[in-house]
Amino acid sequence: MTTPLLTATALHKRYGETDALAGADLTVTAGEVLAIMGPSGSGKSTLLHCIAGIVTPDSGRIEYDGVDMTAMSDSRRSALRRTEFGFVFQFGQLVPELTCLENVALPLRMNGVARKAAEQRAADWLAKLEVSDVARKRPGQVSGGQGQRVAVARALVAEPRLLFADEPTGALDSLNGEAVMRHLTSAAAELGTAVVLVTHEARVAAYSHREIVVRDGRTRTVVAAAS
Amino acid sequence: MAIGQTFLGLLEAKPRHGYDLKRAYDERFGADRPLHYGQVYATLSRLLKNGLVEVDGVEPGEGPERKRYAITEAGITDVAGWLATPEKPEPYLQNTLYAKVVLALLTGRSAAEVLDTQRAEHLRFMRDLTHRKTHGDLADQLICDFALFHLEADLRWLELTAARLDQLRAEVTP
Numbered sequence: 510m511t512t513p514l515l516t517a518t519a520l521h522k523r524y525g526e527t528d529a530l531a532g533a534d535l536t537v538t539a540g541e542v543l544a545i546m547g548p549s550g551s552g553k554s555t556l557l558h559c560i561a562g563i564v565t566p567d568s569g570r571i572e573y574d575g576v577d578m579t580a581m582s583d584s585r586r587s588a589l590r591r592t593e594f595g596f597v598f599q600f601g602q603l604v605p606e607l608t609c610l611e612n613v614a615l616p617l618r619m620n621g622v623a624r625k626a627a628e629q630r631a632a633d634w635l636a637k638l639e640v641s642d643v644a645r646k647r648p649g650q651v652s653g654g655q656g657q658r659v660a661v662a663r664a665l666v667a668e669p670r671l672l673f674a675d676e677p678t679g680a681l682d683s684l685n686g687e688a689v690m691r692h693l694t695s696a697a698a699e700l701g702t703a704v705v706l707v708t709h710e711a712r713v714a715a716y717s718h719r720e721i722v723v724r725d726g727r728t729r730t731v732v733a734a735a736s
Numbered sequence: 737m738a739i740g741q742t743f744l745g746l747l748e749a750k751p752r753h754g755y756d757l758k759r760a761y762d763e764r765f766g767a768d769r770p771l772h773y774g775q776v777y778a779t780l781s782r783l784l785k786n787g788l789v790e791v792d793g794v795e796p797g798e799g800p801e802r803k804r805y806a807i808t809e810a811g812i813t814d815v816a817g818w819l820a821t822p823e824k825p826e827p828y829l830q831n832t833l834y835a836k837v838v839l840a841l842l843t844g845r846s847a848a849e850v851l852d853t854q855r856a857e858h859l860r861f862m863r864d865l866t867h868r869k870t871h872g873d874l875a876d877q878l879i880c881d882f883a884l885f886h887l888e889a890d891l892r893w894l895e896l897t898a899a900r901l902d903q904l905r906a907e908v909t910p
Contacts, residue, residue: 548895691870711891712884715862722852724898729852 513572514539514671514703517560520569522552522726529555530566531726537671542694542704544714547723554675556723557707561594561673562586573671591619595664595672595702597693599679601656603648609659610635610644616667634662638692654685661693668700675707683712690716739771739779741818744788744811751792751806754780764875780805788814837897841905851898855891862887 515537522530529552537543537560547553558564560571562578571578573593578586590596595616603612613631618624635641638658643651651659657677664672677693678686694716697704706717714720722729739761746752746760754776762770783789788811793804807815833854840847862884869880897904 548899711859711862711888712866714859715866715884717863720856720859722855 511538511540513537515560515571515573517556517571518569520556520559520566520571522555522559522564522566528726530559530569533569533723533726533728535560535721535728537703537705539670540698540701540703541719542697542706542717544717544720545705545707545723546709546711546714546720549709551723552726553707553709553723555726556728557673557675557705560705561596562590591616592667593670595667595669597657597660597664597672597674597677599676601648601660603656603659603663605648608645608647609640609651609655612648612659613662613666616663620667631662631666634666635659637696638662652685653681654688657681657685657689658692661689661696665696665700665702669702672697672702672704673707674704676709677706678708678710678713686710686713738818739775740783740788741815743779743783744807744815744818747789747805747807748812748815751804753795753802753804755802757805783811786810833894837901837904838908841901841908847901847905848898851894851901855894858887858891858894 513536515535517533517535520530520533521528531552533552533556535543535545535556545553545556555564559566559569562571562573562581565579569579573589578589581589603609604615607615610628610631613634614624614627617627617630622630632641632644635644638661640651640655640658640662643655643659648656648659657680661677664674672693674693678689681689690713694704696702704717706713708714742761742765743757746757752760754773757780758771758773758776761776780789784791784805788808789805790808791803792806795802795804833850836850837847839845840850865880865884865887869877869884872880
């Protein structure tokens with residue numbers, strides 16, 4: 510059994526009168542692809558935001574690599590997000606003023622890598638994701654599918670140990686969604702990066718190794734019959 | 737799978753021996769369920785009897801004689817008719833899963849568990865197909881996608897039914 514990379518226990522989060530999380534548990538093992546599924550409003554995105562250190566739960570414990578994330582200072586948590594985690598959202602959230610190449614190079618620049626070296630690595634990643642041709646374009650000038658591949662390149666360029674993907678294909682047609690998932694999972698596997706994937710689409714979840722289902726803020730793990 | 741019509745389609749492309757026909761069928765359509773020789777020759781003899789194929793030539797060999805089959809005009813008309821007729825959309829109105837859910841509710845068992853177990857099994861199968869698709873050629877991708885979209889539709893039903901269990905319980909239990 511591999512050691513868990515991240516463990517969340519008994520997470521609670523309330524927004525106003527609504528319990529977004531009501532005792533959610535989850536474990537992520539190094540290098541695995543874990544799908545978090547569930548209907549809209551079930552709490553799956555809140556769960557992802559909590560374990561990614563974007564939102565602080567009201568109670569519960571999140572351990573990353575043996576350290577309690579909920580007890581970290583904001584700056585320590587930001588540093589963790591910058592150096593250990595990668596993010597892909599439904600809408601790429603690329604910086605519109607920068608070219609695609611500069612967008613991909615951004616995480617490296619923020620970690621102190623020199624411009625030339627950062628852009629070289631960014632160019633390699635764009636090539637790996639088969640979108641070299643958009644390097645000099647701005648996000649507004651590329652298609653949704655190309656933009657999402659750029660976003661995947663940006664999320665993985667700093668070689669994070671954990672990638673969080675929130676509905677990464679939600680805004681794409683089937684063909685582009687497939688291409689993004691294929692690239693995302695194969696690149697992550699190459700790096701040994703674990704992926705936590707929030708999706709309501711079963712075809713997207715089928716790229717994972719296992720799934721957990723969130724219902725009414727609680728997680729359920731269901732094990733399939735042996736194949 | 738309509739083996740007879742599929743054979744006719746393969747034979748319309750070119751005449752073949754029974755063995756070649758089986759191989760072409762298995763390669764393209766039978767990845768999960770290759771045909772038995774018995775099925776091949778039973779199908780060919782039915783097509784022959786109905787005048788849809790004919791023996792185009794016989795080659796002597798070490799074993800039994802090898803017959804080469806060709807499609808007839810009637811066979812071509814049959815293929816055209818088959819291709820032009822849509823498959824009946826199956827509504828699965830009274831499917832087994834629905835029965836299981838209702839019976840679970842009626843017997844005080846967890847219907848949510850029935851649905852979750854099924855959902856996990858569906859996803860397991862979808863993972864296998866996705867793996868096969870990722871490592872296969874375009875034909876594999878298309879065949880797997882067909883199955884994947886259907887399984888996804890089932891999963892949406894499972895999800896919706898899970899969300900309606902309280903309502904269903906109120907209706908089926910006194």
